[in-house]
Amino acid sequence: MIVIEFYRPRSRSISPIILDFNGTTPPPVEDKEVAAFWDIGYSNNLNFEVLAALQYGNSGSNETVLSLGWANADTLHIDVNQRWYAQPVTSESQTSINWFNKMPTIMYEYVQKWSTGAIEQFETIQIWREASQHETALRIHYGPSERAYICYRVKHPQKGRVIVRFDNALNASPQIGKVKLRVSPYEKVCYWGLPGGPVRSDDDIPPIDSKIPIEPQIQRYYIMQPSISCNRLSDDLKILINNITCTWQRGQFAATGNIKFCSRIDMERAIGQQLKLVINGYEFVVICEQPSTSNRFSSNSYSASIRSRFAELAAPYQRERNYVNTVDKTLAGIMADILENTGWTLDNKMIDYPIPEGAFSYRGLTPAAALLKVASSIGAILDINDTTRTVSVVPEWPVNPWSTEQATPDVILNDALILEHNTRDSIQPEHNVVFVRGEQQGVACKIKRQGTPATDYARDIVDNLITDVQAARQRGTCELARSGNKRTATIRTKLKQDLPPIRPGMLLGVRFEDKLYKATVDSLAISASISNQGAIMVNQTIQAVRNV
Incomplete structure (x- = not known):
């Protein structure tokens, strides 16, 4: 082994030292394997040590040229281009090493190719690059902090070295391949919490309630101009109907209802198709299924059952599947896997948390049923927007029944718009x-x-x-x-521009008999009909539940 030490910075780009092994020393009798390796150590000191160990084979002329350049810098960058050839007459080995400095960010790429034959050739290409462009964005957040995964390093990574050795000769057959060097990421520990230091549990954090409820204006007269239209979603073909009812409930993944057509031709055009319903300006997308006919003397009727658009992820449109999380996931990650390649988007309103590998699985469920199973496991329901194809996972009780007095409702309904108000009490044990x-x-x-x-x-x-x-x-x-005693209020009201559909899961405020009470909406039913004289009637019926 030859040890070459340099104690001063370079003054020239090429070292004047040349090592020649073609002197008076006789070459070995037998051919030797050609091997070369470099172990380069560097620091911020003025001393740099380069170790080069070379073995050479038996040939008529052996010549080895070693050219080294060096410098003192805080950060070093190295380019190595190495080639050697072996022939029966001449063997030559040449190494060129250049050192550069002032490289704040370094990325390493390694490509290696080799082959054998009459002439053996080896190439090593090492490229070091730096990120020359930097982007800085300023973002200011306000409002309550959201929980997230906070990660920190267990042990700070330390600098090391990489040694590449070629100890054996290649086989006789030609070979082409690559050698990849992979560096594993540093070890981290993550926990679920709020950023900004130690914070107590969610119950002790006061909510910032900036919600503005929807409250229709009280008027002396209300002028209604209801409208109904039905078109086939695929080609916008108009379908004539004279009655429709549709019901949404908590705990279901799709709305159900019934539609009545004006003629048999309209029914045949709608069966098995997705229909776009526009009722008083609000759009709904439903799937028309299971037709039925009724024939009487001088009176025939044609109808069919309907489900909301999310039913396209249920039977019979989707086959049953099995699932198990083979890697660590989060709640949102599992729900995203269920909706993968379906065209639907997930909007998770629940607190996310980690799920270990193999902890969750199901068998024989369609995507719609599987997503409902996941939501019900954590006390949530599905709020479907069929127009935008978005699935929102929201709490079954947005406000706990014992805390509704201090909460702001989503919609406030005054008794001037209440056409019918009925109540029913249920007695059941209360748990704490x-x-x-x-x-x-x-x-x-x-x-x-x-x-x-x-x-x-x-x-x-x-x-x-x-x-x-x-x-x-x-x-x-x-x-x-x-748990606890409940009072269910059934309220029938109108569907207006300033009174949208009151969907399940909303917190409803009702001004009735000079009092304001708040309840959670359990179900919504929209009915629309057209009489023989052309009069249109549109109503929505809500069932809201509260503690008594």
Whole structure:
């Protein structure tokens, strides 16, 4: 081994030292394997040491030329271009090493090719590049912070070295390949929390309530101009109808209803197709299924059942599937996997949390049923926008029934627009504590209602998606909200420009008999009909639930 030490910075780009092995020393009797390796160490000192170990074969003329350049810099960049050839008469080895400085950011690419034959050739190309362009964007956030994964390094990565050795000769057959060097990422630890330092649990953080409710203006007279239109979504062909009803409920993935056509031809044009309904300016997309006819003396009727557009992800339009998370996922990641390649977009309003590998699985479910299963496991429902093909996962109880007095409703309905108001009470036990736990890879939590002695236990909840405290908290809160005496109000009102459809999951405020009460919408039914004289009637009927 030859050790060459340089104690001063270079004054020329090429070293004047040339090593020649073609002197008086006789070459070896037998051919040797040609091997070359470099172990280059560098630091911020003035001393640089380059170790070069060379072996050469038996040939008529052996010559090795070593050219080295060096410099003192804080950051070093190296380019190495190396070639050598072996022939029965001449073997030559040449190495050229250049050093550059002032490279703040370095990226490394390595490409290696080799082949054998009458002439053996080896090429090594090493390219070092830097990021010369930098972008800086300023973003200012305001309002409450959202939870996220906060990660930090367990051990700061330390500098190391890479040694490439070629110890064996190539086989006789030609070979072409690549050698890839991969550097594993540094080890990290992540936890789910709020940024900005230690923060207490969500219950102790006061909500910022900036919601403005929808409240129609009270008028002496209300002028109604209802309108209904039905078109086939594929080619915009007009379909004549004279009656339609559609119902949305919590706990369902699609609305259901019935549609009545003006003629048999209209029914045949609509069966198996997606229809776009525009009722008082609000668009709905439904799938027309299961036709039925009724023939009487001088009276024939043609109708069919309908479901909302999200039913295209259910039977019979989608086959049943099996699923298991083979890698670590989050709640939103699993729901995104279910909707993958379906054309639908996910809008998750629930608190996300990690799910370990193999913790969740299902068998024999369509995408619509699987997504509903995931949502119900954490106390959520599906809010479908059929026009934009968006699936929102929202809490079943947006506001806990015992906290509605301080909450701002989504819609406030005054008694001037209430056509019918009925109530019905149901008596059931009230619970203030529940045990929620997962399965093999889950957690076990005791969820209690704040400000209660936690003495009335609900039935235990076991679900394989309870893998985090946030999952147990959301599911346990939903179970406690379902308990207790309930009063269900059935309200029939109009569908106006300033009174949109009141969808399930909304918090409804009702001004009735000089009082304002708040309840959670459980179901919505929209009905529209056209009489023989051409009069159009449009109503919406809401069922809202509250504690009593």
